Amino acid sequence: MNLVGDILRGYTDMLLLAVLEERDSYGYQVNQLLQEKTDGAFSLTEATLYTSFKRLEKQDCIVSYWLETKNQKKRKYYSITSNGKKLLKEKKKEWEEAKALIEQVLQKNHQ
């Protein structure tokens, strides 16, 4: 959350789910993907990232499994569940609504 500070609060879970919807990923990779998608402009702090994973796993929105690379490096992969897809859908809708509200308020009255 290095660039935009507190202003993205509440959207973290949605962003993680959006990344995981494309493919299973592990924490470090999720951040890399977020950076790729935003041309390096955005990534999460590790604390926020893993806290979010914990939260989502507790809600049965993601599940995790360990995989080992050739060179014995362990990675914890996360996979989105049907519950997670449902939440993502809801959060996207909420996002669209919130976006619309903000735009409506920012638009000036010309009467």
Added chain:
Amino acid sequence: MNLVGDILRGYTDMLLLAVLEERDSYGYQVNQLLQEKTDGAFSLTEATLYTSFKRLEKQDCIVSYWLETKNQKKRKYYSITSNGKKLLKEKKKEWEEAKALIEQVLQKNHQ
């Protein structure tokens, strides 16, 4: 903040400043204006509203003065300062950036 929950967190100050940029208003009226602008979909809880006013006043982004109506009702009006206009401009820019980032992440890769 009744409809969209935590998802608008961090934008409260921007929204208040946007309303006050159009005209001086008092707390209760600000909420009415927010509701008008969003077709009844959005308003702030009073606690959030007055906390935000306090915060903005401390940062010299708004100033306040009391006015009385004919029927002795006292209203505390808020007026945006040059500092507030500057902050609003910054927050709008941040909002555009945050919006772009989110859209970039939500967009799927089609390759």
Added chain:
DNA sequence: TTGTTATACCTAATCTGTCAATGTATAAAA
């Protein structure tokens, strides 16, 4: 007349997501 609704202000305690700081561990590169 009494109760309710709308108007109008405000604060304290609590909740929750984010961040800074810290920790562990391995592999690769300088």
Added chain:
DNA sequence: TTTTATACATTGACAGATTAGGTATAACAA
């Protein structure tokens, strides 16, 4: 051999938002 990148994770502090409470007046309905 030290630094950088990779990879996981937790703790304490911070700050914005909500819940719940408070005061007070005016208008309206029962």
